Amino acid sequence: MSDIAAALVKELREKTGAGMMDCKKALMENDRDMEASVDWLRTQGLAAAAKKASRTASEGLVAVKSNGAKGVLVELNAETDFVARNDGFQDFVEALADVAIDGDGDVENLKSSDFPGDEGTVADALTNMISTIGENMDLRRSAMIEVGDGVVSTYMHNTVKPGLGKIGVLVGLESTGDKDQLDALGKQLAMHVAAANPQALTRDDVDPELLTREKNILSEQARDSGKPEEIIEKMVEGRLRKYFEEICLVDQTFVIDGETRVGKLLEASAGDVGAPIVIKGFVRFSLGEGVEKVEEDFAAEVAAVAGGS
Incomplete structure (x- = not known):
């Protein structure tokens, strides 16, 4: 298998959307003949993912995970909310977050990371998931916040199960104070970010x-x-x-009490925590934001099918 040129595997993968290991096997089975390998993958049902790639994926799930000082967000899109309720899809998104927590937040690096089990990379596993479930999917984005001395707190809105839902938030707080108290404040700030959707941390960050x-x-x-x-x-x-x-997050009115500025809240909370508090950063993922959703016209769809029959 190792004597198959990587460039050849890459070309076949781009043509078919099939996984890396499947492309290698196809090329070996067909003496490196590209067209024959494409046909072989199609007969095996492994090139199906490529056919689905043009379909809009704006549903799906956001995953959030934190190990204390580091947190990650991952968004995996699918075509329908029905798939997002599939146990296999949910397990896959959870596994993506588990891989992401060891990464740097870059989505392309995440795609090339090893996936648990024997499925190859995350990108390979995603291709297999597309073929299995039958919908286009897109590992659209990921993000990471890491702090030195502090916590990364999380919040998930519209939760379907712990750590999975529609709006995920990370808030990184740095402080030498009590970490439990700090995390409690961080969770409240993450809820605020989910509700108020700030665009920048401070005025200087606009x-x-x-x-x-x-x-x-x-x-x-x-x-x-x-x-x-x-x-x-x-x-x-x-x-x-x-x-x-x-x-600006620090200038916004804290949604939980409706009167305190977030910046003033940090100052007031320093007493409870036992040390000054600094917001290292925040990230908010809302499922499908920025993705153009296709409005389905059921009557037109039926007419199109009838016309083609």
Whole structure:
């Protein structure tokens, strides 16, 4: 098997979507003939995944996992919510999180990581899952937060089972204080992030292009009032403060009590924890966000099938 060129395996895999080991076997069975190997994989039912790759995958599950000082999020998309309720699919997503916790958060590195058992890489196992279940799937993204002295807390919304659901959050907190108290605060902050969906940690972290665009919009709106420039400048400053309060985590009002700024909450919680607290970072995955969902027209689908018969 080792005498099959890697480039040849890669080419066959790209043509068929089949797993790496299956592609190697196909090439060996067919004396490295590419077209014959494609046909062989098709007859074995191993090239089916490639046919499904064009179908939109916007359902699925988000997985979250933490070992204390390190946490990961993984999103695996499928075509239907029905598949997301499949025990085999859920077990697979849990296994992905188990692999991801030992990685660096990069989704491409995750795909090339070894998958438990004898299925080869994560990408190979995913191809086999696609062939088995019969839907297109996409290991869309992963993320990781790691802290030195502190905790990475998690929260999952719309949970289907522990660690699996529709909105997953990681919050990394650094502090030399009591870790149990720190994690309790971290879980509350993770719930806040799930609900408030902040776009940045602090004002300094806001995308400069986004900030410039917002300033321009606010300036034009203020000029429409016909007020002098010095008044307009103050109006823009006031509206920018409100903008930051909407999108920056430390400036947001804590959703659990409805009145305390998150930044002030950290200061107040330092007494309970026994040391100052710093938010190292946060990540929020909402299932399918940014994926264009295809609206199915059942009547049109039936008509298309009838027309083709």
